[in-house]
Amino acid sequence: MNVIQKKDKIKLFKEGQELPYHLLLLADETIEAIDKYIHQSEIYIYERDGETVGIYACQLMDGESLEIKNIAVSEDCQGEGIGQKLLTHAISNATKRGFKFLLIGTSNAAFRQLYLYQKMGFRFYKVLTDFFTKNYQQEIIENGLVLNDMLLLRKNL
Numbered sequence: 001m002n003v004i005q006k007k008d009k010i011k012l013f014k015e016g017q018e019l020p021y022h023l024l025l026l027a028d029e030t031i032e033a034i035d036k037y038i039h040q041s042e043i044y045i046y047e048r049d050g051e052t053v054g055i056y057a058c059q060l061m062d063g064e065s066l067e068i069k070n071i072a073v074s075e076d077c078q079g080e081g082i083g084q085k086l087l088t089h090a091i092s093n094a095t096k097r098g099f100k101f102l103l104i105g106t107s108n109a110a111f112r113q114l115y116l117y118q119k120m121g122f123r124f125y126k127v128l129t130d131f132f133t134k135n136y137q138q139e140i141i142e143n144g145l146v147l148n149d150m151l152l153l154r155k156n157l
């Protein structure tokens, strides 16, 4: 079901505004982990009726690649197509600016995300073995599996 509303907007997040950690924390485990990239990222928000219901943050990796470090949609708006709209925005923004690659990483247990990213044209690129076990103190369980490896996907622009 796609219930995107015409007046919904994707906007550049302005510096000085309060970061919506409640959304960022849907895609990452801790504020400490988010703070490692969020202040060097370009952030876009998805606004509906003046409320921020979606977000993505992109970081420059090198002269030819950007990486989406965090993408999230509020729980009550998931499954409406907003995630796809945000990814389409990120792809077109990176393409217009002349980047060659857009990267996105997710865990070994994130089946739905892996489906979505492949549907949007991302292909498997690298496995960062033990990324989650090395970088997070607590064991994280998702979809009945322990998170251990980060799967990095890449889209050619």
Ligand code: ACO
Residues within 6 Å of the ligand: 026, 027, 028, 068, 069, 070, 071, 072, 073, 074, 077, 078, 079, 080, 081, 082, 083, 084, 085, 104, 105, 106, 107, 112, 113, 116, 119
């Ligand atoms: N199970 C399986 N597939 C589903 C489900 C579900 N429960 N719900 C939706 N989908 C499918 C949709 O059907 C759609 O595919 P389709 O068009 O073929 O039907 C696809 O997933 C994408 O749906 P959207 O509605 O565009 O996605 P959404 O707005 O929910 O955004 C997102 C996706 C960002 C992953 C969102 O669900 C979310 O915030 N999840 C929690 C945070 C998260 O995991 N973020 C990504 C972490 S990785 C990173 O940040 C780099």
Ligand code: ACO
Residues within 6 Å of the ligand: 144
């Ligand atoms: N959707 C999602 N998960 C399911 C489903 C389903 N429809 N059916 C079962 N599962 C889960 C089970 O719940 C179980 O997990 P759980 O213990 O946490 O509940 C897990 O999958 C394994 O279930 P089994 O019943 O042991 O698996 P099954 O006897 O169905 O065998 C197999 C799995 C071999 C993949 C079988 O489904 C099959 O023959 N599929 C078609 C052929 C195939 O794809 N083979 C593998 C190709 S790769 C290769 O051959 C190297």
